[in-house]
Amino acid sequence: MTQENPRLSPSLLENLIDLQKEFDGSMDFVVREFTITGTDAALLTIDGMVNKQVVSESIMNPILSAAVMDLEPEQKMRYLRDNILSAVEQVQLVSKDAVISRLMNGFAVLAIDQCSYMLAFGVQGFQHRSISEPSSEVMQRGSREGFVEPMLVNISMIRRRMKTPKLKFEPMVIGEESQTNICLCYLRDTVSPELLRLLKKNLASIKIRTVLAAGYLTPFLEKPSIFNGIGLSERPDTVCGKINEGRVAILIDGTPNALIVPFLFVENFQSFDDYATRPFYATMIRWLKYLSFFISIFLPGMYVASATFHPEFLPQSLLQKIAQAESQTPFSIFMEAVVLHILYEIMREAGLRVPRPLSHAVSIVGALVIGDAAVSSGLVGAPTLMVIALTATASYVTPNLYAPVSLLRFLFIILGGTVGVWGMMLGFGLVLINLCVESIYKVPFSAPVSPFHWNSMRDVLVRAGWRTLAKKTDQVQNMPGSDLTQRGGSDGTQNPGS
Amino acid sequence: MKKLSYISARQLFTMLIVFRIVIIMTINSILMGGNRLLDNLMSCAIAFTLNFVLVLPIYFLNRRSPRTNILEKSYDLFGPFGAGISMFYALYFIFVDCYYLSFFHIFTVNVLDPYIPFWLIAVSVMAVAVYGAFQGIEALARTALLILVVILTGMLFLFITVIPRINLNNLYPLWVDGTDQMWTGVLQVLGRSTCFPIMAMLLPQVSGRKKLGFLLWNLILYLFMAIGIFVLVSSLGSYVDTQLFPFFSLASIAGVRPFQRMDAIFIGVWLSGLFLKIATDLYLVTQCCIKVFGQRSRKISTLAGAVLIAGGSVLISSNRQWYQQLFSLKLTLPLTITAALALPIVMLMVDLIKYRKGKRQNAKQAVQNDSA
Numbered sequence: 001m002t003q004e005n006p007r008l009s010p011s012l013l014e015n016l017i018d019l020q021k022e023f024d025g026s027m028d029f030v031v032r033e034f035t036i037t038g039t040d041a042a043l044l045t046i047d048g049m050v051n052k053q054v055v056s057e058s059i060m061n062p063i064l065s066a067a068v069m070d071l072e073p074e075q076k077m078r079y080l081r082d083n084i085l086s087a088v089e090q091v092q093l094v095s096k097d098a099v100i101s102r103l104m105n106g107f108a109v110l111a112i113d114q115c116s117y118m119l120a121f122g123v124q125g126f127q128h129r130s131i132s133e134p135s136s137e138v139m140q141r142g143s144r145e146g147f148v149e150p151m152l153v154n155i156s157m158i159r160r161r162m163k164t165p166k167l168k169f170e171p172m173v174i175g176e177e178s179q180t181n182i183c184l185c186y187l188r189d190t191v192s193p194e195l196l197r198l199l200k201k202n203l204a205s206i207k208i209r210t211v212l213a214a215g216y217l218t219p220f221l222e223k224p225s226i227f228n229g230i231g232l233s234e235r236p237d238t239v240c241g242k243i244n245e246g247r248v249a250i251l252i253d254g255t256p257n258a259l260i261v262p263f264l265f266v267e268n269f270q271s272f273d274d275y276a277t278r279p280f281y282a283t284m285i286r287w288l289k290y291l292s293f294f295i296s297i298f299l300p301g302m303y304v305a306s307a308t309f310h311p312e313f314l315p316q317s318l319l320q321k322i323a324q325a326e327s328q329t330p331f332s333i334f335m336e337a338v339v340l341h342i343l344y345e346i347m348r349e350a351g352l353r354v355p356r357p358l359s360h361a362v363s364i365v366g367a368l369v370i371g372d373a374a375v376s377s378g379l380v381g382a383p384t385l386m387v388i389a390l391t392a393t394a395s396y397v398t399p400n401l402y403a404p405v406s407l408l409r410f411l412f413i414i415l416g417g418t419v420g421v422w423g424m425m426l427g428f429g430l431v432l433i434n435l436c437v438e439s440i441y442k443v444p445f446s447a448p449v450s451p452f453h454w455n456s457m458r459d460v461l462v463r464a465g466w467r468t469l470a471k472k473t474d475q476v477q478n479m480p481g482s483d484l485t486q487r488g489g490s491d492g493t494q495n496p497g498s
Numbered sequence: 499m500k501k502l503s504y505i506s507a508r509q510l511f512t513m514l515i516v517f518r519i520v521i522i523m524t525i526n527s528i529l530m531g532g533n534r535l536l537d538n539l540m541s542c543a544i545a546f547t548l549n550f551v552l553v554l555p556i557y558f559l560n561r562r563s564p565r566t567n568i569l570e571k572s573y574d575l576f577g578p579f580g581a582g583i584s585m586f587y588a589l590y591f592i593f594v595d596c597y598y599l600s601f602f603h604i605f606t607v608n609v610l611d612p613y614i615p616f617w618l619i620a621v622s623v624m625a626v627a628v629y630g631a632f633q634g635i636e637a638l639a640r641t642a643l644l645i646l647v648v649i650l651t652g653m654l655f656l657f658i659t660v661i662p663r664i665n666l667n668n669l670y671p672l673w674v675d676g677t678d679q680m681w682t683g684v685l686q687v688l689g690r691s692t693c694f695p696i697m698a699m700l701l702p703q704v705s706g707r708k709k710l711g712f713l714l715w716n717l718i719l720y721l722f723m724a725i726g727i728f729v730l731v732s733s734l735g736s737y738v739d740t741q742l743f744p745f746f747s748l749a750s751i752a753g754v755r756p757f758q759r760m761d762a763i764f765i766g767v768w769l770s771g772l773f774l775k776i777a778t779d780l781y782l783v784t785q786c787c788i789k790v791f792g793q794r795s796r797k798i799s800t801l802a803g804a805v806l807i808a809g810g811s812v813l814i815s816s817n818r819q820w821y822q823q824l825f826s827l828k829l830t831l832p833l834t835i836t837a838a839l840a841l842p843i844v845m846l847m848v849d850l851i852k853y854r855k856g857k858r859q860n861a862k863q864a865v866q867n868d869s870a
Contacts, residue, residue: 426622
């Protein structure tokens with residue numbers, strides 16, 4: 001492979017001065033100078049990015065021990081390339097940018113004086129975390145492997161699961177300073193060309209200095225909305241499943257996650273475990289997830305609205321219990337709910353960020369202070385505490401939705417506590433419109449529920465058995481209302497005018 | 499030029515079901531013409547049949563120009579005078595929304611303890627409706643299906659919980675006091691048929707099986723209304739005739755063990771349909787204004803429409819005489835008949851006359867060319 005201009009100088013000294021200037025004496029830029037039968041040469045590496053043992057055994061030792069005849073420098077380089085170092089992965093570089101890029105990616109670069117090109121050798125050897133179980137997507141059944149930081153390892157994990165030449169990995173570089181390698185991953189015959197074109201166009205237009213996590217890219221790939229139209233997964237098996245449905249995965253070097261484009265709302269309720277368990281149980285779990293989603297958003301708001309403005313909604317016996325508990329506390333139910341919700345979020349954030357040895361202490365303090373002392377001291381009522389606790393637990397059933405759910409819950413507590421059930425219904429309407437208006441790469445975010453598609457319900461309302469699911473895979477571009485394969489109406493029907 | 503959004507026939511009629519259910523939920527004996535609500539069962543049957551006639555002008559107009567809505571057609575036929583028709587439809591939709599929102603006000607004042615001022619409710623509803631109108635018809639159509647699920651689930655739950663209270667002894671023979679109530683009911687139902695003007699506006703943007711959609715829409719709607727009347731009369735008895743909002747009364751008495759009253763369901767169902775109806779009408783008001791004032795008036799016309807609806811409903815519901823006028827058949831029926839029937843008929847006839855004239859001229863031209 002030959003790189004494009006600007007071309008390197010034939011003078012080794014000039015090239016080295018140029019590169020030293022670029023790195024400005026950075027301590028990890030290592031230049032090892034030597035001679036090959038009287039011709040000056042140098043091996044350039046970035047310390048920590050290469051495997052030193054491989055460098056010495058596969059590059060330096062063969063070069064220094066080789067009997068290279070006194071030829072022209074270009075001929076010497078060719079001889080080394082074709083005879084001495086032919087066992088190592090090689091790339092021929094003719095521009096300074098290409099040399100820098102390869103060095104940054106863990107290549108060792110051989111330069112010879114009066115030779116118009118340099119040779120890069122793939123000797124990457126940086127340290128990285130070994131493959132382990134994903135922490136945020138825990139599964140009972142299925143693989144225990146999760147993505148790690150190096151992209152190449154992640155690529156191999158996907159490749160191992162999909163042994164087809166139709167699986168394509170397409171590299172790109174994003175980030176003016178970080179020059180982060182990313183990789184689009186898709187099945188050539190399954191993905192919509194239009195989706196791919198739009199995605200590449202979007203990625204190419206991203207202007208950002210550094211890309212250090214998947215979250216840096218998502219705002220550039222979707223329109224602002226409450227819910228995410230770009231999925232995130234730590235699991236190679238999940239990514240393979242999504243790719244199989246015509247989606248595109250984006251692997252980002254240095255990030256143990258893959259972005260999945262497009263990602264529909266109903267996918268938040270699907271987990272890999274669903275497909276590894278029996279259908280009736282998976283269906284029940286799925287309905288539990290739907291219920292939990294509604295509980296986690298509406299329960300506290302509804303509780304506050306009912307207790308404050310519409311006591312007639314509650315059964316009399318329950319109302320009496322609430323009134324009894326609340327008569328002992330100094331604050332209104334609305335205030336209690338808001339404060340408890342904020343306290344809970346603080347405790348959760350502390351639990352996440354605190355060093356692991358201290359996290360137990362945080363949990364104990366949280367449980368004692370919020371759970372017990374607050375009620376026994378009469379600061380908050382037990383029913384309110386129970387509602388917030390139930391809501392918090394329910395919100396973990398759909399972890400992908402935690403962020404929007406948390407915000408919406410807060411919004412609905414405020415609406416319920418200030419305007420009552422009317423305000424909540426209007427808020428609900430607003431959320432519904434927001435959910436329905438979004439189109440992720442020309443696929444309606446609310447599909448296949450609205451626009452409705454009966455066949456897709458086998459993996460939405462229920463989780464049908466594999467005998468049914470295996471008959472036909474629902475491609476994302478064929479979702480009702482999708483404009484990826486056809487210029488159709490939002491119900492998937494062909495426009496008469498088109 | 500902005501790309502035209504397309505929705506399917508299924509989505510259009512889903513929206514229209516939601517809009518009609520919202521208004522069906524406000525029926526009461528007084529509005530329907532007396533104190534024998536059961537007579538209105540036949541009103542449903544008659545209105546169901548009449549709807550097939552009412553839709554004909556819009557259907558033929560659409561068939562003659564499938565990709566032209568009534569506003570564009572009016573410009574094609576009447577030139578600049580078409581602006582008058584656009585403005586009529588804009589004002590009609592604003593009027594309809596004032597009607598819907600004022601009804602909600604009457605409900606809050608008369609049935610619930612109003613703990614927040616109505617203007618605040620009106621402003622909140624309009625804020626959500628404006629957001630919806632800005633998102634366009636596709637988003638509203640998708641939202642409609644989810645709202646229909648909410649409404650149907652709510653109503654089903656309500657009907658199921660009220661089953662133990664159904665007493666067939668509460669039913670009485672039809673037309674004992676004559677057929678006046680039945681005919682008033684028919685007129686009331688027709689006066690509230692605001693879906694026809696919506697069809698006239700949106701049909702060109704609709705793909706799919708429109709005729710089947712219309713048939714199902716009509717059937718579901720009047721079945722729902724008939725079942726509603728049957729459940730109301732059989733479970734509430736004569737109490738139904740004294741209630742301003744019988745469906746709410748039904749929700750109040752309904753109860754299964756843990757839930758003693760179903761008021762929340764009623765309010766939820768009504769409000770969720772209401773904002774969607776107003777959002778769609780605002781979208782249509784915007785389309786009317788765009789036709790007259792151009793694309794640049796898009797945002798301002800939506801906002802102006804929202805202010806007019808909110809202000810109008812607050813004003814109307816603050817004056818007893820005004821809202822009595824608004825809710826009377828004298829106003830709603832002529833306006834709806836004009837928007838749904840008269841204007842489409844006039845346009846259809848003018849279109850036919852122009853077409854025949856054009857055909858005759860073409861034939862004359864052809865003869866002249868031949869002789870030349």
